[in-house]
Amino acid sequence: MSSTLSFSTMVLNWFDRHGRKDLPWQQHITPYRVWVSEIMLQQTQVATVIPYFLRFMERFPDVQVLAAAKEDDVLHLWSGLGYYSRARNLHKAANYLIENYQGVFPNSVETLCELPGVGRSTAGAIAAIAMGIRAPILDGNVKRVLARYQAVQGWPGKTAVARTLWDIAESYTPEDRTAEYTQAMMDLGAMICTRTKPACALCPLMESCVALQQGKETCFPEPKPRKILPEKSVRMLMIINDAGEVLLEKRPVTGVWGGLWSFPEVITESDLDGQVADKVGITLDRIEKWEPFRHTFSHYHLNITPVKASVKQGASMVAESGRWQWYHFDNPSELGVAAPVKKLMEKLRQSL
Known part of the structure; x- marks a missing residue:
């Protein structure tokens, strides 16, 4: 033929x-x-x-x-x-x-x-x-x-x-x-x-x-030459206010999950309150660390430790306009979120 x-x-x-x-x-x-x-x-x-x-x-x-x-x-x-x-x-x-x-x-x-x-x-x-x-x-x-x-x-x-x-x-x-x-x-x-x-x-x-x-x-075709993926670690802060809303941060347009909404992130565990105060402008209470998990991108592994916490007093924000949003599970707004964040939000909703 x-x-x-x-x-x-x-x-x-x-x-x-x-x-x-x-x-x-x-x-x-x-x-x-x-x-x-x-x-x-x-x-x-x-x-x-x-x-x-x-x-x-x-x-x-x-x-x-x-x-x-x-x-x-x-x-x-x-x-x-x-x-x-x-x-x-x-x-x-x-x-x-x-x-x-x-x-x-x-x-x-x-x-x-x-x-x-x-x-x-x-x-x-x-x-x-x-x-x-x-x-x-x-x-x-x-x-x-x-x-x-x-x-x-x-x-x-x-x-x-x-x-x-x-x-x-x-x-x-x-x-x-x-x-x-x-x-x-x-x-x-x-x-x-x-x-x-x-x-x-x-x-x-x-x-x-x-x-x-x-x-x-x-x-054929020959595969891409393999390389060892680097690892990064973050703590995702699931901050809940008195109204049962969770705080979300809009990520920069460039970079991983660009333009999506996610939980605020900090890199290290030391001085968590200080880092949150500097980044978000609020104080945390009842901090609860969840089981870490890994999300792999094409170019690196991201080790994520979810941290659930409450707002200690008030929810006043000293933040850039449009960067932060309090998200209510009973009246959700339509936002773009990455798959790992979406799964965490569902787990968090069930825990409230």
């Missing part, structure tokens, strides 16, 4: 029989829906994304509504999905589209790449799937398929290796049925050419896959 049919034809024939065609973002296709789905799918599995995508579309059905929303509302719907810079960039890009393109997506890969958070592969997916423009993509799934098919040496994070894979992706992308081919390549990587246990016997490319012929299909 491989000697008579082109790469794209083999992939498309497989897609016609086995590809996914009922995902939410494959219905009522628009550049907006494809864009949101592609951003959500970055480093996140389809099954996880689906409920988030549906809620997001219900709340923000188009660019205009998204641009007009508050960033907190966007982050709230993103809570638990991780990599929160994606949500902030969606909001920024929506406003960029309103300001520069009257809310209409530009119709070239180059101009789509101007949008915050949109790189070449995401731009290619939007152009191909929603606009029918011939444009290659190179997300994680496609990298894996192409690296194995041609046994491309090296870690794809290296510039030279990435350039080779882009050249291969470009050469295989067909002039016709670009949208279906783009989805087919993502599906092939997600469903057949999986990272640890590829189903090579079911792959339409098995007869001409170099890695399979060499018996080294799981050796």
